[in-house]
Amino acid sequence: MTFSAEKSNMIEFKDVHKYYGDYHALRGITATIKAGEFFSLLGPSGCGKTTLLRTIAGFEGISSGAVMIDGKNMEGVPANQRPTNMVFQSYAIFPHLTVEQNVGFGLRKDPRSKAEKAAAVAEALEMVGLKGYGARAAHALSGGQRQRVALARALILKPKVLLLDEPLSALDKKMREQMQVELIKLQRQVGITFILVTHDQEEALVMSDRIAVMFDGQIAQLADPETLYRRPNSKQVADFIGTMNFLPAQILAEAEGRVEVEAQGFGRISLTADQVSVAPAGANPAIGFRPETLTILFDGQQPQDRESMATVEEVVYYGDMTYYDIKLDGTTAPMRLSMRNVFGRPVLDIGTRARVAWSPGALVLFR
Amino acid sequence: MKGGWFRVYTLAYLVFLYAPIALLPIFAFNNATTVAFPLEGFTAKWFAKLWEEPELHRALRNSLIIACSSSVLATTLGIFASRASTRYRFPGKAGLMGMIMLPLVLPEIILAVALLAVMLGIGMPLSLFTVILGHVLVCTPFSIAILSAAFQSLDQSLEEAAYDLGETPISAFRLIILPLVMPGIISSLLITFTISLDEFIMAFFLAGNENTLPVYIFGQFRFPQNVPVILALGTILVCLSIALLATAEYFRRRGIAKTGGKDTGGFL
């Protein structure tokens, strides 16, 4: 999932600001999206992700800065002349037209012959798995079918960038998971840049090459999914993506790119510089770790790295997984720990004393 | 039966609502000059007499001119206002819309005398044109009520999708918005036509020496011997109104079905 340097820049945001009246919706966005990338804008509602997407499409003007598409400044270029197409959250399928007419809508000024256009429409429908649906009335389609029509309608114009505004939020869970996979395949097949707006962190992790996490009109972190998950650069990002446990820590010494800390429950640890992130201003330093980086050691198992003692306080059984809330000795707050259920291994009861193994490499220091 | 006493009551209420209209054809075909029971046999002569009244024909022609012009003008103004109020936020919107919708509740007599005062004040002679000006004022709020529903059910992203797919604002309006609100426009034309055709007070004050159909009918009430003819005329008008309304309702529903919306009921 790494990107080589020769990939060209498709979208460039240069210090983009956007005001609605007194409301500062985008606060200096600077970022680059590469050609052919599956890129996600992730954040809670109201963080400006949709606004940012709409500045690419040309539905929102910007107050200052620049939006470049394929090296061209888009200032003054209206939506209908930009090399982007959009899949709307509501899909925006024209209700008075058939599926074919919807998909072929953007071909009105295309110089090709009628037959060629019809062939293009059929091809686009086949690509999204709606072969033979062409003559159907648009308002008779299901949610999943509408979305496919919206995709075909946008992709038929061979845009440089496809913009997807929460395209899966209206679908049920099963359908959503199926469409996630289909969208990834489709993106690989057509090879154009996809930009997805979503508030669902799991969706973003599953689908994207890179993710920009946004809060309050700013990009908090821009990275590939793994970095984002393992090395969130701030407490806010860590909290938004997955679950993260925090333990109070004290910084003892810093030297040669390493940081020595004393953490509650863990004792003295030495961390590398890339394990250090930002905590909110005024907060005390803390060590953070994901639930799956702690492992309960059952009888006879040898510790892999380091080991602490803990008490089980709560057990939540999920079938394939079990979540434990445990309290490490010497700490005050319970930590969330997740264990994959393996055949033959018991689920622990509340109150059980357990040995817990952990590894310093999985920790992040927020300071 | 669902509703029990409520159903009985509502049916009785409908009888009350329809009583006058039901009597209309009964006496229009009754072979007597006095309008009273018992009935005196069937006749169509009152309808035949309608052909012999040149004054009536002139009034009808005037009313049609007024109703056609007013419905087109009111619907045009209605399109502007309802599009503006459903699509844009702008300062003073509530106040402007309130002023435009005011004739819906203002007693018509006050509108009529105010317009009369202005027309005479600026020296504009009373004519069919002044009636049209008044009728447009009365019809526009109804048009807006109908068209706002049509514009409201329009998802704004449909319009954006059209821009996104390469259309200009004008072609997007023509290709997407117009077809989708067309049923509402037709419905508005029919309803405002019906209102204008029936409107009496404005015409009474603003028509000058000309007659419109309601003004003519009002005049005929003074002559008891003409009453059966008026009832015959009324029968035709009522049938015409119902036909126009049923058509309007048909288009309104088709509009809702087209946009895939949910039917929430009446015109108002």
Next chain:
Amino acid sequence: MKPTARGRFRGSEAANGLAMISPTAIYALLLLAAPLAMIFAYSFMTDGYLQIIPRFQLCNYFGPCHSYKLVDGVMTEAQTYNGVWSDPLAKALMLRSLIISLVVTATTVLLAFPVAYFVSFHVSPSKKSLWLFLITIPFWTSYLIRVFLWKVILGTGGVINTGLMELGIIQEPISWLLYNANSVVITLAHAYAPFAILPIFVALEKIDRSLLEAGRDLGESPFMTFVRVTLPLAMPGVISSVLIVFIPTIGDYVTPLLVGGPEGRMVANLIELSYKKLDNYPLGSAIAISSMGIVVAVSLLFLFLNRRFLKGNKA
């Protein structure tokens, strides 16, 4: 940079909206607001027989007033008349109009509520618009002819009397049915029925049905659930139907004229008389403005009472 950028944004959407609404708004300004302002101004001027003398005075409202006439090029006093609030006849007519329209409003809304309730709660959703259509149809058919038909129904030689006499129930025709306030109330209640039903219906439709189930679940009887849940939630609809019936009825012209007789005349007839017969625009305008004042005052009172009612209900 910030303010200009902001200004540019505001400019674009607000300007588009204003441009879009301007044809309609300008029309309403010229043919509604300006005329209303004009009769307001007229009501303070002096009647000069076929012309208005722009001389400010209050006597069209209070006290004796003089009208003038051009005699040999000189304005001379022609007639003396009473201002609206000093004229016993005008005051009586305004009071009567107010009472009649209050009675009409109460009757219409009370009669309409069960109908709206039935259509909203007991009619299957697919049939609702058919019922509403049935209810609205009479409203759209010629108002004049409908009013006239009530005359035919209620008159001494009319349908009710001839029918009842034919059946032997009465010997003499009942005379109190027509040409008085009763007939005006019946006719107006009939004319404004759909106006009263629709707003109540809309308010009832908006009520989440699970709220009623919650009311029952919490131990209230169906009737008390209606009183404590349905009615307060339907109140906005009731208020709008009260206003939408009350405001136009107070100025109704045709009904009092055709079925009201001398006892049923209302303020609109007086306005017409001043404008068309007497050609006294300042007086006519003063009557019109006065009745609008009454309408506004009573409407505000309704709104105020409703707010009190809803507040009291919450406590």
